[in-house]
Amino acid sequence: MKPxxxxxxxxxxxxxxxxxxxxxxxxxxxxxxxxxxxRGNLDVARQLGIIDDATDAYALALEVANVVLVTTPVAxxxxxxxxxxxxxxxxxxxxxxxxxxxDVIAAARMALGTxxxxxxxxxxxAGTEHTGAGAAFPELFRGRKVVLAxxxxxxxxxxxxxxxxxxxxxASVSIMQAARHDSIFAAVSHLPHLLAFAxxxxxxxxxxxxxxxxxxxxxxxxxxxxxxxxxxxWRDIAIANREALLTELRGYRNQLERLERLLAAxxxxxxxALFATARDARNDWLARLS
Amino acid sequence: MKPxxxxxxxxxxxxxxxxxxxxxxxxxxxxxxxxxxxRGNLDVARQLGIIDDATDAYALALEVANVVLVTTPVAxxxxxxxxxxxxxxxxxxxxxxxxxxxDVIAAARMALGTxxxxxxxxxxxAGTEHTGAGAAFPELFRGRKVVLAxxxxxxxxxxxxxxxxxxxxxASVSIMQAARHDSIFAAVSHLPHLLAFAxxxxxxxxxxxxxxxxxxxxxxxxxxxxxxxxxxxWRDIAIANREALLTELRGYRNQLERLERLLAAxxxxxxxALFATARDARNDWLARLS
Numbered sequence: 001m002k003p004x005x006x007x008x009x010x011x012x013x014x015x016x017x018x019x020x021x022x023x024x025x026x027x028x029x030x031x032x033x034x035x036x037x038x039r040g041n042l043d044v045a046r047q048l049g050i051i052d053d054a055t056d057a058y059a060l061a062l063e064v065a066n067v068v069l070v071t072t073p074v075a076x077x078x079x080x081x082x083x084x085x086x087x088x089x090x091x092x093x094x095x096x097x098x099x100x101x102x103d104v105i106a107a108a109r110m111a112l113g114t115x116x117x118x119x120x121x122x123x124x125x126a127g128t129e130h131t132g133a134g135a136a137f138p139e140l141f142r143g144r145k146v147v148l149a150x151x152x153x154x155x156x157x158x159x160x161x162x163x164x165x166x167x168x169x170x171a172s173v174s175i176m177q178a179a180r181h182d183s184i185f186a187a188v189s190h191l192p193h194l195l196a197f198a199x200x201x202x203x204x205x206x207x208x209x210x211x212x213x214x215x216x217x218x219x220x221x222x223x224x225x226x227x228x229x230x231x232x233x234w235r236d237i238a239i240a241n242r243e244a245l246l247t248e249l250r251g252y253r254n255q256l257e258r259l260e261r262l263l264a265a266x267x268x269x270x271x272x273a274l275f276a277t278a279r280d281a282r283n284d285w286l287a288r289l290s
Numbered sequence: 291m292k293p294x295x296x297x298x299x300x301x302x303x304x305x306x307x308x309x310x311x312x313x314x315x316x317x318x319x320x321x322x323x324x325x326x327x328x329r330g331n332l333d334v335a336r337q338l339g340i341i342d343d344a345t346d347a348y349a350l351a352l353e354v355a356n357v358v359l360v361t362t363p364v365a366x367x368x369x370x371x372x373x374x375x376x377x378x379x380x381x382x383x384x385x386x387x388x389x390x391x392x393d394v395i396a397a398a399r400m401a402l403g404t405x406x407x408x409x410x411x412x413x414x415x416a417g418t419e420h421t422g423a424g425a426a427f428p429e430l431f432r433g434r435k436v437v438l439a440x441x442x443x444x445x446x447x448x449x450x451x452x453x454x455x456x457x458x459x460x461a462s463v464s465i466m467q468a469a470r471h472d473s474i475f476a477a478v479s480h481l482p483h484l485l486a487f488a489x490x491x492x493x494x495x496x497x498x499x500x501x502x503x504x505x506x507x508x509x510x511x512x513x514x515x516x517x518x519x520x521x522x523x524w525r526d527i528a529i530a531n532r533e534a535l536l537t538e539l540r541g542y543r544n545q546l547e548r549l550e551r552l553l554a555a556x557x558x559x560x561x562x563a564l565f566a567t568a569r570d571a572r573n574d575w576l577a578r579l580s
Contacts, residue, residue: 125507145505174505187493188506192513194549195485197568202545203477204571213575215435215464216478217415222512223482227572231565239556249550253543255492259484260539266529275521278487281494282517285503 001164003028008061008068010035010080012045012054014127015097016071017136020050022169025138035061036072045133062087067165071097075236077104081111088115093158095120095165099185100240101149101178109151120162121149121178123185124171129228142170149178186244191252193234194245196227291454293318298351298358300325300370302335302344305387305414306361307426310340312459315428325351326362335423352377357455361387365526367394371401378405383448385410385455389475390530391439391468399441410452411439411468413475414461419518432460439468476534481542483524484535486517 007023009016012034023029034051035058036042042054055061062068062084070080077098084094094112098104101121108119126144128135146166150159163173176184203212238245262270297313299306302324313319324341325348326332332344345351352358352374360370367388374384384402388394391411398409416434418425436456440449453463466474493502528535552560 125505127508144507147505184502184505188502188510192489192510195489195546196513197565198545198549199482199485199542200568200572201564202542204567209571212474212478213571213578215415215437215474216575217434218417219516220478220482221576222515223486224572225512226509227565227568228576229565229569231562231569234565235558235561238553238561239558242553242556246550246553249546249553252489252492253546253550255488256485256539256543256546259488260536260543263528263532263536263539266532268525268529271525271528272521274491275487275517275519275524277494278490278517279519279521281499281503282490282514285506286511286518288503 001028001161001168003030004066004165005030006033006065007031008033008035008065009051010061010068010070010084011072011076012036012042012051012133012136013071013131014135014140015124016069017045017048017050017133018126018138018140019069019071019097019124019169021136021138022141023165024049026168028165028168033061033065041133045136048133048136050133050136058083059087062089062092065089065092067161068092068094069097070094073233073236074098074100074104074240078107078111081108085111085113085115088112088118090118092118093120093161094118095122095162097122097124098240099123099189099237101147101181103240105149105151105178116151117153117155118158120154120158121151122162122166123147123149123181124166126171129225131230131233139170141166144171146171146173147176147181148173149176149181151178182241182244183247186241186248190237190241190245191248193226193229194238194249195252196224197234200224200227291318291451291458293320294356294455295320296323296355297321298323298325298355299341300351300358300360300374301362301366302326302332302341302423302426303361304417304421304425304430306359307335307338307340307423308416308428308430309359309361309387309414309459311426311428312431313455314339316458318455318458323351323355331423335426338423338426340423340426348373349377352379352382355379355382357451358382358384359387360384363523363526364388364390364394364530368397368401371398375401375403375405378402378408380408382408383410383451384408385412385452387412387414388530389413389479389527391437391471393530395439395441395468406441407443407445408448410444410448411441412452412456413437413439413471414456416461419515421520421523429460431456434461436461436463437466437471438463439466439471441468472531472534473537476531476538480527480531480535481538483516483519484528484539485542486514487524490514490517
């Protein structure tokens, strides 16, 4: 790919910061301008060499920008798109890193109006439970998937450029419809986060919680790792993908009721079959990954 | 501790095999005899230096044995105790590694009769998702907890010997009532296993399961790691600890219903508070661990 002469990262956290570092390492970017609400975080980003300069003036930031990468929490994106819109030049591509796509697309369509074709909806499938510029590292996207969810109006050349950008960072790109994306990620990402938060909260509210936690071990630690994720970020994702997530929550509760019935009946064969189906499916999945 | 001149391990898998290796490494055991149903597994155990010899003759195995460690799946323990009983000499201590305690104690009491005082119920809080002698390693118990759940009749000197045995392997020992043990582990271990199995099964049963799994990433992998565990073992644990586990399942389903209500109402503050309580509780727990 042709290097991006000027990249603007709005929201220089784990995702945006890691993207800037990865593009630098690939020699795929010239100048990086950071935009954000927290001065302290932008200072960290500059000290770590993630960005070259920082501003909160959108007019200045967007001047001669080739790519604007919006990696704020999804709930902030409508306001960010509204601030981008008046300064967005014809040759500039806007893309995002949001975990939900239908709501981000609706916000971009509303704010950008006739410039909506310049927006390429994207979701890099990567992350850790840590946040902020200090958590960024250039290898985050290596070997990972990025979903692009272009709309009928989206400029095809812009989509190709964003695909090339993520590939330069070592990721592989899939194209998917936004609604399908949101259904799939409700099931494989958003639901597990809610389930992990719910388990830890259930224990934390007990008067004798300390004794429970004292005997929690490795299985519990891995199961609940994602419950150390940002509450604000997951609140926003949950609400943004509410319908798909409610469908998944109900499906999962039905599955738990089924499990409860098997257990109440001491149905050893039924429990064994359920556990074995799960174990085999997971092991098949792991085998395909490697 | 005084080394165990002859240790008998019944069920030479991850737990029993690792205990034998750890005791050898600590210079805390002389001869190790393995007993098990699978000739192949016992051969592996001998090749790996876990056991010195193997037999399926309980009379021979128990001769001059100092400690008999029963680390079969919990559902097999009643039969194992019944086979031990006629050959159990007065000076021999029997202990186990089962994940549930009330059912194991009931089985031991029934099978051992007047020799029940020689049995020390134990649960080492360690494991991986792997099984069999080939998965054993001597560091498994280092820095981990072991719960002993002696009954009023249990010989105090036997309890002290079993505590010293686990401490020689690098573990720390807690004493707890069996019923309390089963409640706590239903919540922090058995329930998470069922939740992970249920999530993977829910996805695996969908006609378009491959597309879901294709986009599952690191959060899903950690959340579901324990769903790669042995179905047979978890079927047995679930049934053995059925009442406590049903209580936990119901409590968790109530918590999910609460979450659903918050989400259906788009209650951002409510979701944020729930997630933050969980995140903080988990991070406090991690901080206390380290």
